[in-house]
Amino acid sequence: MFRDVLQNILDQTPGARSVILMGCDGIAVDAHYRDAVPAEETQGVAVEFATVIKELIHTANLLSVGALEEVTVKCDKLVIVLTMLNEDYFVALLFDESGNVGKGRYLLKRDAQALRDALD
Amino acid sequence: MFRDVLQNILDQTPGARSVILMGCDGIAVDAHYRDAVPAEETQGVAVEFATVIKELIHTANLLSVGALEEVTVKCDKLVIVLTMLNEDYFVALLFDESGNVGKGRYLLKRDAQALRDALD
Numbered sequence: 128m129f130r131d132v133l134q135n136i137l138d139q140t141p142g143a144r145s146v147i148l149m150g151c152d153g154i155a156v157d158a159h160y161r162d163a164v165p166a167e168e169t170q171g172v173a174v175e176f177a178t179v180i181k182e183l184i185h186t187a188n189l190l191s192v193g194a195l196e197e198v199t200v201k202c203d204k205l206v207i208v209l210t211m212l213n214e215d216y217f218v219a220l221l222f223d224e225s226g227n228v229g230k231g232r233y234l235l236k237r238d239a240q241a242l243r244d245a246l247d
Numbered sequence: 248m249f250r251d252v253l254q255n256i257l258d259q260t261p262g263a264r265s266v267i268l269m270g271c272d273g274i275a276v277d278a279h280y281r282d283a284v285p286a287e288e289t290q291g292v293a294v295e296f297a298t299v300i301k302e303l304i305h306t307a308n309l310l311s312v313g314a315l316e317e318v319t320v321k322c323d324k325l326v327i328v329l330t331m332l333n334e335d336y337f338v339a340l341l342f343d344e345s346g347n348v349g350k351g352r353y354l355l356k357r358d359a360q361a362l363r364d365a366l367d
Contacts, residue, residue, distance in 0.1 A: 171310065172310055175306045175309060175310060178306070179299065179306060182298070182299055182302055183299060183320060186295045186299060187322045189295060190295060190325075191324075192292075192322040192323065192325035193322045193325070194322065194323045195320070196321045196322060196323065197320075197321040198319070198320050198321070199318070200303060200317075200318050201316045201317040201318070202307045202312040202313045202315050202316060203312065203313020203314045203316065205310075205312035
């Protein structure tokens with residue numbers, strides 16, 4: 128089940144705040160949080176980024192550069208890595224400024240197929 | 248001048264196709280290309296991504312996560328790294344699938360201040 132896969136990604140990534148599996152329509156499938164991270168925070172961030180993901184899918188189509196695979200956005204106080212699972216769903220990992228983004232990206236890539244299988 | 252800085256980033260990044268300094272309004276300031284890369288390709292891609300950057304700046308403001316610093320978008324046939332220079336300008340580096348994205352990101356970060364100084 129994707130529940131265990133998501134929890135494992137969160138547990139193994141230093142500085143990860145939360146992980147969320149979401150539809151591109153902004154509706155969450157499952158989410159896991161570190162202690163003291165409010166659920167609304169992750170949900171709110173992911174919903175806003177779902178809008179950006181839809182825009183990027185449209186842009187990639189328009190430019191004929193193949194399917195969108197991964198997006199990393201670094202802001203002053205947040206880093207978010209979004210990995211597409213298929214054209215309708217993505218998984219997003221949110222980090223503190225001090226988070227190990229490289230490891231998180233690796234784990235998302237490693238476990239993307241397991242999450243796809245669990246979604247089917 | 249940013250001309251030399253941009254050319255240097257392109258030359259030193261294996262698999263980089265082109266580099267472009269652009270306003271968030273989609274108007275290019277300067278661009279450099281590897282041989283055989285059509286100028287229109289980079290221009291077209293960067294203009295589309297300028298729209299996404301504007302959306303992301305808006306999203307970052309809305310979520311109070313600090314200023315947007317860097318965006319990496321990986322598609323099947325293109326990787327693009329966009330580094331913000333200030334709230335009005337960004338530099339974008341475009342790669343083949345086989346490009347050394349890590350090195351490109353490092354060079355953009357290293358030279359961002361030189362590009363800011365040249366813009367002022």
